Amino acid sequence: MRIIIDSGHGGKDPGASGFGMQEKDLNLIYARLLAVKLENYNMDVDTSLLNDNYYSPEELTNRIKKSGATLCISCHNNAFNGTARGFEVIHSIHTEGTVAKLILEETRKTDFPVRRVFSRASTSPSRAGEDYYYIIRDTYPEVETIIVEFGFMDNREDFKLLTNPVWQDKLTAAVAAGVNKYIYSDINGKTKIQGNSILHPNQLKAALRAVNGGANTGVVDIYYDIAPIYEIKADLAFLQSIHETNWLRFTGVVKPEQNNFAGLGATGPNNTGLWFSTVEAGVEAHIQHLYAYAATASIPVGRTLYDKRFHLVQRGSAPTWEDLNGRWAVPGTGYGERIVELQKIVLEKYPIEVSDLPEIPPSTHWAKICHDELRDAGLLLNDHTDTLDQPATKGVVFCLVNNLRKELMNDE
Numbered sequence: 443m444r445i446i447i448d449s450g451h452g453g454k455d456p457g458a459s460g461f462g463m464q465e466k467d468l469n470l471i472y473a474r475l476l477a478v479k480l481e482n483y484n485m486d487v488d489t490s491l492l493n494d495n496y497y498s499p500e501e502l503t504n505r506i507k508k509s510g511a512t513l514c515i516s517c518h519n520n521a522f523n524g525t526a527r528g529f530e531v532i533h534s535i536h537t538e539g540t541v542a543k544l545i546l547e548e549t550r551k552t553d554f555p556v557r558r559v560f561s562r563a564s565t566s567p568s569r570a571g572e573d574y575y576y577i578i579r580d581t582y583p584e585v586e587t588i589i590v591e592f593g594f595m596d597n598r599e600d601f602k603l604l605t606n607p608v609w610q611d612k613l614t615a616a617v618a619a620g621v622n623k624y625i626y627s628d629i630n631g632k633t634k635i636q637g638n639s640i641l642h643p644n645q646l647k648a649a650l651r652a653v654n655g656g657a658n659t660g661v662v663d664i665y666y667d668i669a670p671i672y673e674i675k676a677d678l679a680f681l682q683s684i685h686e687t688n689w690l691r692f693t694g695v696v697k698p699e700q701n702n703f704a705g706l707g708a709t710g711p712n713n714t715g716l717w718f719s720t721v722e723a724g725v726e727a728h729i730q731h732l733y734a735y736a737a738t739a740s741i742p743v744g745r746t747l748y749d750k751r752f753h754l755v756q757r758g759s760a761p762t763w764e765d766l767n768g769r770w771a772v773p774g775t776g777y778g779e780r781i782v783e784l785q786k787i788v789l790e791k792y793p794i795e796v797s798d799l800p801e802i803p804p805s806t807h808w809a810k811i812c813h814d815e816l817r818d819a820g821l822l823l824n825d826h827t828d829t830l831d832q833p834a835t836k837g838v839v840f841c842l843v844n845n846l847r848k849e850l851m852n853d854e
């Protein structure tokens with residue numbers, strides 16, 4: 443899913459101001475940092491609005507709608523009477539504000555004052571039932587737009603924090619964390635079809651070997667290769683095939699040579715469903731069928747459509763596994779729940795082994811190498827590894843420069 447970031451105001455429109463600073467300049471700092479943070483989560487971020495240009499409301503909302511993004515985050519800073527403080531998120535009256543609430547909760551953890559999440563309906567009779575803020579109103583329903591008001595720049599305390607790079611980093615990290623939760627977490631107790639896997643592939647292979655020793659565990663890797671291309675949870679997709687094929691034993695009407703891992707098109711002994719020439723094509727068709735239910739976008743560029751039943755699905759009609767009840771399986775009571783339950787069983791019964799985990803390099807302070815080289819060169823007399831983030835006194839700087847001076851003199 444693509445996210446477009448808007449830095450509020452720009453060009454001839456400076457927005458609010460506080461303590462000699464214009465809102466548009468502060469917004470741009472926040473918008474740029476937020477884009478980087480979201481990209482760090484591997485999100486597809488449209489940065490075409492990160493500039494100091496003025497766009498008319500119509501041009502701005504058209505650009506947002508044409509971006510192909512499903513979420514727009516418009517970055518702003520507030521001003522009121524000098525005493526109001528805090529972080530706010532505004533969402534559309536047509537949504538429950540789930541992403542706004544998740545962002546606010548993440549921001550609360552930073553100890554920055556948080557005010558509220560809210561939506562505001564237009565009071566104009568010609569816009570009854572529409573949003574008050576044009577950027578939210580005129581991008582709906584193609585794009586879900588939220589406005590993030592990081593703080594009140596006309597309040598002295600807020601301004602101090604808002605212009606501090608440490609807080610800029612913390613606040614944008616909090617917004618990105620909230621967005622990440624929104625995209626990948628579960629909704630209303632149901633489990634999203636799209637998102638990241640919880641299980642390591644080796645856990646699924648261990649479970650498969652335990653139940654069906656003759657099974658080809660390489661199928662697991664194919665699910666983990668293909669599902670992420672569609673942002674589908676590979677572990678649950680594979681567990682759906684486990685459920686459909688009885689642990690790859692194919693004891694139902696579908697035969698192993700069909701490479702049909704999810705019973706696509708199979709309705710009974712007279713109609714055993716689709717055939718695929720390879721395991722990879724069969725797995726991809728399964729993932730595509732899930733994608734048809736979970737998402738509304740077209741299939742990723744460059745992929746071949748193997749699922750001949752893709753167009754029979756009402757796109758986006760089942761974003762969660764539980765929503766597949768009565769759709770993928772009829773009547774299907776408890777169908778999605780059983781797949782999610784299988785994940786829990788594998789998680790508990792086949793714990794991940796430490797040797798499965800990727801090695802995490804110990805984190806190194808950005809200035810550590812510099813520090814060590816100065817120590818080795820004899821220019822820094824003591825070890826300062828634990829205090830790299832503390833400010834240096836003038837005295838320390840003078841001594842370091844003087845050591846350097848003496849060193850240069852010696853060389854001559």
Ligand SMILES: [Zn+2]
Nearest residue numbers: 450457518519
């Ligand atoms: Zn603004």
